Amino acid sequence: MLIIAGSLQVEPAAREAYLSDxxxxxxxxxxxxxxxxxxxxxxxxxxGRIHVYERWESAEQLAAFRGSGPSDTQQGxxxxxxxxxxxxxxxxxx
Numbered sequence: 001m002l003i004i005a006g007s008l009q010v011e012p013a014a015r016e017a018y019l020s021d022x023x024x025x026x027x028x029x030x031x032x033x034x035x036x037x038x039x040x041x042x043x044x045x046x047x048g049r050i051h052v053y054e055r056w057e058s059a060e061q062l063a064a065f066r067g068s069g070p071s072d073t074q075q076g077x078x079x080x081x082x083x084x085x086x087x088x089x090x091x092x093x094x
Contacts, residue, residue, distance in 0.1 A: 001055065003053070003085075003088060004085050005083070005084060007050060008080070011077070011079065015048055019041075029054070029065060034062070035054070
């Protein structure tokens with residue numbers, strides 16, 4: 001299993017439109033084989049920050065989906081990004 005997590009920065013005034021434009025990508029990801037979770041969400045305290053959280057069964061399934069990433073327009077709206085890939089070797093109850 002792997003997790004993709006981090007944040008994106010966009011212009012605060014453009015954040016809601018950016019997230020709205022991402023709804024189709026989120027739905028598409030969640031319908032993709034191997035996607036366990038996929039979320040882009042507004043940060044409640046920082047107006048231009050968007051949280052990224054993805055959970056995938058395998059790197060191969062993630063790679064098969066990746067061609068469906070942000071459009072060129074969406075990519076151009078990202079001012080900064082800090083998103084990392086985490087490989088998970090085990091899962092336990094909290």
